[in-house]
Amino acid sequence: MTLTETKNAFIQLGKFLSQFALDANHKNPEVLHNEEFYDRFIALIALSRSHNGWYTEEQVCFSVNSWAEALAAENLDKWLDAYDLSDSGGKTVGLILAGNIPLVGFHDLLSVLVTGHTALVKTSSNDQHLLPFLAKYLIAVEPRMKERFIFAEGRLENFDAVIATGSNNTARYFEYYFKGKPSIIRKNRNSLAVLTGNETHEELVGLGEDIFRYFGLGCRNVSKLFVPKDYDFKGFFEAIYTYKDVIFYEKYANNYDYNKAVFLMSNFKLLDNEFLTLKEDNGYASPISSVFYEFYDDINEVRQRLEAEHEQIQCIVGNNVTANSIAFGQTQKPALWDYADNVDTITFLSKI
Incomplete structure (x- = not known):
């Protein structure tokens, strides 16, 4: 298959995904293979929570809508026109995917296919249904895709390179097991926001x-805040009240109750609005339902620290506080060229 043919298959997938939304689905008669896939995908979205308790319809639909936008022809062209892929392809690339959020491994699969390789996919036990369904749709659009997917049940074998995503602990295992293969091994990373105190209400929302x-x-997801000394959190709490209904979801509420109890029993001082706790802590990885914060005197010292600890950080949110900072509200809307861990997946795959 040519790159153009592969892109066209994904463009059709984007059109298919654009039909689904939490408020109302909009069936488009011009979308290919709707008669076979449309109702089945609605049912799969509804069942996702039974497969993974964190995959509510709202969260799955958000991910689906994000990918529908990303797979527009102009985005694919802008992304891939920067590369020479004329000599790329022909290898089998193992993918060990995470399952913390819906379709989190889709970018790796897309990258393998547009670079002309075959994907040997090991899905997470937490996300075993969405990606295989989309693979079936791609095959319906372009039958030659059938030779480009292999979904592995057990240990990965017979591959030329690997992209594996996991925790810091599993990364050590991956690095040992795959030491003889070209690889991208992803570890734990966290995102943070640097506030100056001049943010608008809309930015804090x-x-x-x-x-x-x-x-x-x-x-x-932002799990850590850097705030100026004597920062007043009133505006922050007023803005995030928009998300108060998160506490009505049982799994989140259980984490809130548990983590708050652990903090209080340890005599930590907390800021609390009954659905989120803020704890002063110099770490980055806060537990679910909590965000760490840290005061600073000089924002230049924060910049120096973030540069020194960049391997722990995925995203930095703020109003141009660093050269690569992201606008408020945009962390979960990455473009195709926003690579995890700032590792250019296409360059890696084009050179194996």
């Missing part, structure tokens, strides 16, 4: 989206 989307389970 956007920060709430960065915190609460996917219940805070993603590496692009």
Whole structure:
């Protein structure tokens, strides 16, 4: 298959995904293979929570809508036109995917296919249904895709390179097991926001989206705030009140109750609004339903620290506080060229 043919298959997938939304689905008669896939996908979205308790219809639909937008022809062209892929392809690339948020491994699969390789996919036990369904749709659109997917049941074998995503602990295992193969091994990372005290109410509402989307389970979710000395959190709490209904979801509420109890029993001082706790802590990885914060005197010292600790950080949110900072409310809307861990997947795959 040519790159153009592969892109066209994904463009059709994007059109298919654009039909689904939490408020109302909009069936488009011009979308290919709707008669076979449309109703089945609605049912799968509804069942996702039974497969993974964190995959509510709202969160799955958000992910689906994000990918529908990303797979527009102009986005694929803008992304891939920057590369020479004329000599790329022909290898089998193992993918060990995470399952913390819906379709979190889709970008790796897309990258393998547009670079002309075959994907040997090991899905997470937490996300075993969405990606295989989309693979079936791609095959219906372009039958030659059938030779480009292999979904592995057990240990990965017979591959030329690997992209594996996991925790810091599993990363050590991956690095040992795959030491003889070209690889990208992803470890734990967290995202943070640097506030100056001059943020608007709308920006802080956007920060709430960065915190609460996917219940805070993603590496692009903000789990740490840097705030100026004597920062007044009143405006922050007023803005994130928009997301108060998160506490009505049982799994989130259980984490809130548990983590708050652990903090209080340890005599930690907390700021609390009954659905989120803020704890002063110099770490980055806060538990679900909590965000760490740290005061600073000099924002230049914060910049120096973030540069020194960049391997722990996925996203930095703020008003141009660093060269690569992201606007408020945008962490869960990455473009195709926003690579996890800032590792250019296409360059890696084009050179194996």
